[in-house]
Amino acid sequence: MFTSFFFSDHFPVLGFVDKVTGLTGRLDKNFKEKDQSFKFQLTLDHIKALLMNIFVGGSDTSAATVIWSMTYLMKNPVAMGKAQKEVRLAIGKKDFVNEQDIQQLPYLKAVVKETMRLQPPAPLLVPRESTQKCSLGGYEIPAKTAVHINAWAIGRDPEAWRENPEEFKPERFIGSSIDVKGADFELIPFGAGRRICPAIHMGLANVELSLANLICAFDWEMPAGARSQDLDMDVQPGLAMHKRNALCLVATKYVQR
Numbered sequence: 040m041f042t043s044f045f046f047s048d049h050f051p052v053l054g055f056v057d058k059v060t061g062l063t064g065r066l067d068k069n070f071k072e073k074d075q076s077f078k079f080q081l082t083l084d085h086i087k088a089l090l091m092n093i094f095v096g097g098s099d100t101s102a103a104t105v106i107w108s109m110t111y112l113m114k115n116p117v118a119m120g121k122a123q124k125e126v127r128l129a130i131g132k133k134d135f136v137n138e139q140d141i142q143q144l145p146y147l148k149a150v151v152k153e154t155m156r157l158q159p160p161a162p163l164l165v166p167r168e169s170t171q172k173c174s175l176g177g178y179e180i181p182a183k184t185a186v187h188i189n190a191w192a193i194g195r196d197p198e199a200w201r202e203n204p205e206e207f208k209p210e211r212f213i214g215s216s217i218d219v220k221g222a223d224f225e226l227i228p229f230g231a232g233r234r235i236c237p238a239i240h241m242g243l244a245n246v247e248l249s250l251a252n253l254i255c256a257f258d259w260e261m262p263a264g265a266r267s268q269d270l271d272m273d274v275q276p277g278l279a280m281h282k283r284n285a286l287c288l289v290a291t292k293y294v295q296r
């Protein structure tokens with residue numbers, strides 16, 4: 040069915056041909072059969088909710104991370120300089136950073152990890168409920184308990200991050216195996232275990248690609264009269280942790296000499 044040629048897909052006015060050839064009837068029958076393999080009736084509302092999940096879950100978190108990364112880089116010009124030098128050297132005369140280039144950018148990746156450590160986009164991950172009674176770290180947790188994991192606090196825990204945990208220091212990840220993929224519990228911006236963010240690779244690519252292109256193509260300055268050290272880190276409370284006040288910067292196109 041998937042590979043069949045439907046006139047209606049290409050020439051809507053000739054859609055009646057699909058009815059005459061029986062394709063439309065076969066399509067309806069297929070849908071009905073597939074629907075029965077679900078334990079419930081899949082409605083348009085379910086599909087809308089699913090698309091909403093993907094759209095909100097995907098765009099909001101990635102956008103928040105790019106803005107926090109830019110904020111930290113503006114407040115740390117040495118780190119901004121290092122990240123720009125790395126990406127500009129790696130792509131040479133090309134005018135766009137692509138996914139392959141990203142693999143040669145360890146410092147940029149460290150910047151993203153460090154941002155996610157300090158400002159995980161979903162600071163309490165997604166609320167969950169325990170299905171059965173269990174014991175964790177000496178605490179008895181009954182079934183049906185609401186569980187919130189404070190990824191924000193874990194990322195700043197001085198026992199896990201011994202070297203100035205409050206400081207933005209991407210270098211802490213250079214030569215370190217700690218990653219955001221759910222295996223290192225001190226850094227879990229995407230969660231961990233079976234309910235870890237299913238789009239972790241897409242989320243990381245969104246952030247790394249946007250950030251790499253922003254800092255590669257432009258030099259960034261504060262608007263006249265503003266100082267980067269005064270940039271605030273105020274947070275807009277919500278499921279996703281956004282910067283409360285808009286980050287206003289002046290971009291100048293970078294021209295390679």
Ligand code: HEM
Pocket residue numbers: 092093094096097098100101104160161164165166167228229230231233234235236237238239241242243245246
């Ligand atoms: C920087 C980007 C992203 C971050 C930081 C992020 C973070 C998270 C976190 C913390 C969770 C909850 C994990 C848990 O409860 O343990 C989650 C779940 C989820 N994320 Fe992401 N996410 C990102 C990008 C995306 C994208 C791009 C999509 C979709 C295209 C997406 C779709 C989802 C969905 C559908 C779930 C629910 C999974 C479930 O309940 O089983 N996320 N994400």
